[in-house]
Amino acid sequence: MPIYIWKGKNRRAQELKGEIEAKDKIEVESKLRAQGITPDKIKVKPKEIELSFLKPSVKIRDIVVFTRQFTTMIQAGLPLVQSLEILGEQAENKTFRGVLKDIKTGVESGNTLSASMSKHPKVFDQLFVNMVNAAELSGNLDVIFTRLAVFMEKAMALKRKIKGAMVYPISILVVAGLVVALLLIKVIPVFAEMFSGAGQKLPLPTQIVIDMSNWLRAYGVYLLVGIIATGFILKKIYATPPGRFFFDKLFLKIPVFGSLIQKGAVAKFTRTLSTMLQSGVSILEAMDIVAKTAGNVIVEKAIIKSKESIKEGKNISGPLAETKVFPHMVVQMIAIGENTGALDSMLQKIADFYDDEVDQAVSNLTALMEPLIMVFLGGVLGGLIMAMYLPIFKMGEAI
Numbered sequence: 383m384p385i386y387i388w389k390g391k392n393r394r395a396q397e398l399k400g401e402i403e404a405k406d407k408i409e410v411e412s413k414l415r416a417q418g419i420t421p422d423k424i425k426v427k428p429k430e431i432e433l434s435f436l437k438p439s440v441k442i443r444d445i446v447v448f449t450r451q452f453t454t455m456i457q458a459g460l461p462l463v464q465s466l467e468i469l470g471e472q473a474e475n476k477t478f479r480g481v482l483k484d485i486k487t488g489v490e491s492g493n494t495l496s497a498s499m500s501k502h503p504k505v506f507d508q509l510f511v512n513m514v515n516a517a518e519l520s521g522n523l524d525v526i527f528t529r530l531a532v533f534m535e536k537a538m539a540l541k542r543k544i545k546g547a548m549v550y551p552i553s554i555l556v557v558a559g560l561v562v563a564l565l566l567i568k569v570i571p572v573f574a575e576m577f578s579g580a581g582q583k584l585p586l587p588t589q590i591v592i593d594m595s596n597w598l599r600a601y602g603v604y605l606l607v608g609i610i611a612t613g614f615i616l617k618k619i620y621a622t623p624p625g626r627f628f629f630d631k632l633f634l635k636i637p638v639f640g641s642l643i644q645k646g647a648v649a650k651f652t653r654t655l656s657t658m659l660q661s662g663v664s665i666l667e668a669m670d671i672v673a674k675t676a677g678n679v680i681v682e683k684a685i686i687k688s689k690e691s692i693k694e695g696k697n698i699s700g701p702l703a704e705t706k707v708f709p710h711m712v713v714q715m716i717a718i719g720e721n722t723g724a725l726d727s728m729l730q731k732i733a734d735f736y737d738d739e740v741d742q743a744v745s746n747l748t749a750l751m752e753p754l755i756m757v758f759l760g761g762v763l764g765g766l767i768m769a770m771y772l773p774i775f776k777m778g779e780a781i
Contacts, residue, residue, distance in 0.1 A: 386410045390421040401427060440478045440505045442541075446534045448473070448482070453527040463489055481505050494518055509654065509671050516662040526661045533657045536733075537650065540740060544646045547744045548639070551751050558759050563598065565766055570595035573770045587769040623679075630679045634707070638750070642743045647681045648712055649736035656729035666692060681707055712736075 388410060389399045398419060404410045407424050414421050448469055455465040463486055470482035481502050488498030496515035499506040506514075510530065517526035574592045577584055584592070598605070619625035634640045651672060658668035666689060673685040684707045688698040699717035702708045712732055719728030 385427040386424055387427045388414060388421050388425075389423040390414060390419045392420075393418050438475055438477050440475055440481065442534060442538050444473070444475050444478045445505065445510075446531060446538060448478070449527055449531040449534060453524055453531060456524045456527065462495065478505065495523075507675065509658065509675055512663050512667065512671060513658060513661045516658075520662050522662075529657055529661060533653060536653060536737065540646060540649055540737060543740055543744050544642060547642060547747050550748065551755065554755050554759075558762065562762060562766070563602070565763075566591075566595040566598045567602065570766075570770065571599070577773050585769075585772040587765070588772050591766060591769040626679050634678070634680060638747055642740065642747065643678070644707070644709075645736050645739045645743060647676065647678050648708060649733050649740060651676060651681065651685065652712070652729040652736065653733035656726050656733060659726040659729070669698070684708065 384405075385401055385403050386407065387399070387401055389397070391397055402410055402413060404413060410424050411421055451469055452465055455468070456462075460468075466482055466486035466489065470479055470486060473479040473482055484501070485495070485498040488501065489495055494515070496511050496518055499514060500511045513526055513530055514523075517523045520526075570591060574595065577588070577592075620629050633643055636643075654672045654675060655668055658671065659665065663671075669685055669689040669692065673682045673689065676682040676685060684702055687704070688701040691701045692698055697717065697720050699713050699720060702716065703710070703713040715728055715732055716725070719725035722728075
């Protein structure tokens with residue numbers, strides 16, 4: 383509904399002004415007169431021009447906080463609309479505040495909460511919307527919102543662990559590259575100019591370093607452009623189905639990192655499927671949503687294949703075993719869960735186990751990478767320094 387700006391006077395002839403949300407001017411006048419205000423001027427509030435790239439994005443943390451607070455309010459007996467209004471007013475993120483306001487308006491208009499949330503797929507994904515829909519049908523809104531909050535917190539923690547394991551070595555190597563580039567561009571030329579006046583033949587390591595410095599100073603800009611262009615091209619290739627399939631398959635085969643990605647994918651798959659099944663979402667619908675949120679196309683294809691198997695009346699463990707993406711232990715535990723009718727609880731146990739496995743893998747990776755990075759940095763920087771001081775040592779010996 384549009385927002386109107388109004389000016390008017392109360393019964394004491396005091397001038398007042400403000401904003402009010404209404405369908406039209408007639409409704410504005412009606413609301414104001416009910417408050418004892420005689421309107422003098424009413425006009426539609428002009429829409430603010432907002433550039434989408436300047437709007438803050440809604441982060442998973444915002445949604446987790448909302449889910450927790452919304453659960454508490456529902457358990458306390460607050461009406462749905464009032465809960466949404468309170469949370470919308472206190473939301474720190476401006477974009478999320480607008481989303482909650484729109485959802486509140488949708489619920490007030492007679493739409494269900496899940497239908498109102500589905501209008502914002504970038505904030506509330508298909509998994510979230512389907513679980514809310516199942517909650518509305520079962521009448522267990524507070525229970526399922528609690529499950530959602532726990533699920534999202536664990537998913538956020540898992541993503542943070544894997545991302546941290548990837549970012550740490552890359553950031554160290556980038557910083558090392560920048561330091562080496564700075565030495566080659568700024569420091570080495572000073573030594574080169576000093577050695578050129580000595581009139582002596584330079585040792586091979588020193589000459590190689592000076593040649594590298596000269597090349598980087600002459601072609602460094604082209605190298606930087608080439609790196610940026612390569613990154614852009616790889617990103618475009620990854621956006622295509624064949625490119626994504628190739629890289630996702632390659633990621634799973636990378637030593638150490640591939641195992642970490644695989645364990646993270648298993649934990650995410652099992653926890654997501656378990657949460658949806660516990661919330662009353664049908665297994666076919668749950669498998670379809672889980673496949674879309676897998677994060678790796680190889681895992682996604684394995685889940686879709688399992689879904690087709692279920693349609694044919696078969697189990698899901700067989701196709702998962704054929705893909706060789708899921709470890710044998712996981713497949714066996716899923717098979718036991720299917721046979722005993724406790725698939726959701728078995729998936730939950732697998733997810734908890736693989737969360738611990740990811741923790742251990744990240745710890746091992748960090749412990750392994752730290753000495754390797756130190757040796758690498760020491761070798762590179764120490765090599766540069768030694769190469770520059772070799773001619774000085776030789777001049778000292780000659781004297």
